[in-house]
Amino acid sequence: MRLSFPQMAIREFDTGWKRELHAEWIAAAAPDFLNTLGVDYERDFLDTLTRAANSSNPYSESIWKIVPNSAIPTGVLHCYPKVVDADLVTWEEWFLLEGKIRHHILSNHPFPSEEGVWTPEPGDQDHPKEVIFTSWHYMNSQDHKPALFNC
Numbered sequence: 001m002r003l004s005f006p007q008m009a010i011r012e013f014d015t016g017w018k019r020e021l022h023a024e025w026i027a028a029a030a031p032d033f034l035n036t037l038g039v040d041y042e043r044d045f046l047d048t049l050t051r052a053a054n055s056s057n058p059y060s061e062s063i064w065k066i067v068p069n070s071a072i073p074t075g076v077l078h079c080y081p082k083v084v085d086a087d088l089v090t091w092e093e094w095f096l097l098e099g100k101i102r103h104h105i106l107s108n109h110p111f112p113s114e115e116g117v118w119t120p121e122p123g124d125q126d127h128p129k130e131v132i133f134t135s136w137h138y139m140n141s142q143d144h145k146p147a148l149f150n151c
Contacts, residue, residue, distance in 0.1 A: 017057035018049055028064040033077055034144075037096045044144045051149075058148035061089075069126045072097060079146070080128045084108060091131055092147060105147045106136040115139045 025031060025045065034041045061082050066075050072095050081089035091106040106118070114137040124132050141147065 017054075017060070018052070021057055021059060022046070022049060024059075024064050028077070029066060030064060030077055033066055033075075034094060036074065037094060038101050039094060039144045045146065048145045048149050053150045054148075059146070063128070063130075065128065067126070067128060069095070071126070076126075078128055080131050082130065084130055084134050090148060091136065094144065101144060103141040103144050104138055105141050106131075106138040108134050108136060110137050111139075113139050 030045070031041045034045065039045075059079060062079050063082055064077070064079050066077050068075050074096050076093050076095040079092040081091060083089075088107065088109045093102075093104045093106075095102050107114075116138060117135050118138050119135040120127055120132045
């Protein structure tokens with residue numbers, strides 16, 4: 001049985017950045033959204049955050065937001081960079097399509113496990129405006145965990 005966020009136990013995290021990131025997820029309504037998709041928020045997000053060995057928040061320059069999408073009735077949870085420039089940035093998205101949970105990992109630079117390159121169409125309304133004017137190297141991850149944690 002999946003628990004909605006208000007019923008989940010509140011976790012105590014050992015570092016301030018983990019508490020802050022957890023608060024961002026709650027503010028973005030990520031727990032209920034992910035559980036609705038079939039992602040195990042407790043296992044894939046909270047347990048992973050607990051085990052993360054990063055010394056600082058790898059998502060400190062990212063925005064977590066559920067964005068409506070014309071092709072995906074439930075919308076898409078995006079974790080996208082606040083600024084896209086020449087520096088390496090990662091963008092992730094979680095959604096349900098044709099009954100399957102999708103977790104895309106995208107980067108503005110090539111990476112070894114990429115499956116292709118995607119460039120948004122001019123006038124794209126389904127993705128955050130911050131990511132529209134960039135070509136993205138992507139992979140379809142079978143793992144639903146946020147990709148930037150060192151565990």
